[in-house]
Amino acid sequence: MALTLGIPFCTSVHAFANNISLESMTKDITFLASDELNGRASFTKDIDKAANYISQRFQEIGLVPMKGEKSFLQSFNIINIAPKSLSATINGQAIEDNNIAIASTLEQFNWTTQKDFSTHVIGKEDNMRAVIGSLNQTGGKHLVLINTAHAKLFAGYRGYFARGLNKLQLEHQGAIVMVLTDETNLVSVDVSATTNITKQKLTNVVGVLPGAKKPKEIVLFSGHYDHLGVAPGRAGNEEADVIYNGADDDASGTTAVINLAQYYAKKGDNARSLMFSAFTAEEIGGFGSRYFSQQLNPDNVVAMINIEMIGKPSKFGPGKMWMTGMERSNLGALLNESLISKGAKVHQDPYPEQNLFYRSDNATLARLGVPAHSFSSTQLDKDKHYHHVSDDLASLDLSSMHQVIESLSIATQGLVDGDITPSRVDVSQVKKTGKIY
Numbered sequence: 001m002a003l004t005l006g007i008p009f010c011t012s013v014h015a016f017a018n019n020i021s022l023e024s025m026t027k028d029i030t031f032l033a034s035d036e037l038n039g040r041a042s043f044t045k046d047i048d049k050a051a052n053y054i055s056q057r058f059q060e061i062g063l064v065p066m067k068g069e070k071s072f073l074q075s076f077n078i079i080n081i082a083p084k085s086l087s088a089t090i091n092g093q094a095i096e097d098n099n100i101a102i103a104s105t106l107e108q109f110n111w112t113t114q115k116d117f118s119t120h121v122i123g124k125e126d127n128m129r130a131v132i133g134s135l136n137q138t139g140g141k142h143l144v145l146i147n148t149a150h151a152k153l154f155a156g157y158r159g160y161f162a163r164g165l166n167k168l169q170l171e172h173q174g175a176i177v178m179v180l181t182d183e184t185n186l187v188s189v190d191v192s193a194t195t196n197i198t199k200q201k202l203t204n205v206v207g208v209l210p211g212a213k214k215p216k217e218i219v220l221f222s223g224h225y226d227h228l229g230v231a232p233g234r235a236g237n238e239e240a241d242v243i244y245n246g247a248d249d250d251a252s253g254t255t256a257v258i259n260l261a262q263y264y265a266k267k268g269d270n271a272r273s274l275m276f277s278a279f280t281a282e283e284i285g286g287f288g289s290r291y292f293s294q295q296l297n298p299d300n301v302v303a304m305i306n307i308e309m310i311g312k313p314s315k316f317g318p319g320k321m322w323m324t325g326m327e328r329s330n331l332g333a334l335l336n337e338s339l340i341s342k343g344a345k346v347h348q349d350p351y352p353e354q355n356l357f358y359r360s361d362n363a364t365l366a367r368l369g370v371p372a373h374s375f376s377s378t379q380l381d382k383d384k385h386y387h388h389v390s391d392d393l394a395s396l397d398l399s400s401m402h403q404v405i406e407s408l409s410i411a412t413q414g415l416v417d418g419d420i421t422p423s424r425v426d427v428s429q430v431k432k433t434g435k436i437y
């Protein structure tokens with residue numbers, strides 16, 4: 001991977017005031033996307049280096065830790081529950097290991113009668129994804145007989161579940177046992193399973209700029225600083241580029257958070273409290289934002305500006321951004337009132353079929369009613385670098401990224417001043433998370 005970086009020439013004059021320092025933006029993203037951090041995977045010492053860097057930046061900017069925290073580092077544990085042993089005999093026939101999969105939040109169980117669980121059959125023509133998804137929403141204990149026509153999808157689920165389930169709390173006790181078989185009539189059963197439960201530490205980095213006039217009202221700026229780490233099985237091969245640098249995803253958003261903090265701290269006249277959060281573990285299930293959302297009263301969060309992948313020109317042109325879930329609150333409309341006079345605007349998510357509203361940390365806060373949206377410029381439908389080792393600094397357009405952050409600084413001024421208050425998200429319209437996996 002090429003590490004050379006030319007600071008982009010900004011020959012075109014755009015309408016924006018120079019709120020954001022291009023130099024400091026470039027410095028931050030250069031470090032966060034560097035090979036030194038080995039792709040910032042959750043649970044590694046490399047991601048801690050990123051956390052320490054962000055924390056140091058918050059310190060020099062003059063933020064203070066969140067109430068109840070001693071530092072900017074908000075650490076917590078997540079629980080991993082992984083299958084340890086699993087065996088099944090259906091109608092007197094032992095099932096081969098490859099044809100059985102489990103997602104379980106139970107330490108161990110042994111099912112010997114059909115009263116122990118509910119039985120489901122997924123036939124050749126049935127929608128396997130939909131059935132498994134709805135069992136996950138319901139929770140409880142389920143045995144699913146899956147027609148062998150679904151072998152490929154079954155193998156996908158099996159691989160995914162074998163890595164174990166990550167949970168903040170073990171609040172729901174349930175299990176889905178999947179058996180790949182052409183058997184549709186269950187006569188006798190014997191299923192036993194045990195799981196391995198381990199705890200691992202994760203860390204968000206959160207800093208606050210207390211508001212002078214409306215300190216209880218919070219405007220949250222966020223991005224996720226974790227990424228995918230090092231390409232599995234290829235580590236140690238010095239010839240190949242094996243590091244998932246995640247320059248766009250989401251060193252770019254994290255850099256925006258730091259530099260917006262720097263801008264608003266320097267300005268020093270925020271009426272509302274501003275909270276700046278670099279979330280961990282977005283890529284493995286959004287655990288950073290989930291833990292964070294339990295450490296404050298979400299009713300106090302006036303808006304969440306989550307920044308995801310702003311490192312390259314959008315479909316609408318360089319420096320132009322769009323937001324997810326625009327129709328779910330009037331935040332976008334309010335921001336556009338500030339932007340239109342500057343010749344800029346926030347566009348609607350051009351990829352509704354990709355469900356991006358649910359694919360970042362904003363969804364967690366939206367489930368609690370917060371007008372929480374992700375702001376992005378990615379062309380996800382054709383970005384060859386997305387979740388590839390080539391998502392590195394050289395693939396970014398720093399001038400475009402700078403313009404997006406400038407736009408955000410202008411767009412959010414009304415929120416910061418306490419002049420605009422967006423409508424809440426209708427919680428009943430937001431898809432819930434599953435109970436088991």
Ligand SMILES: [Zn+2]
Binds near residue numbers: 249387
């Ligand atoms: Zn990602």
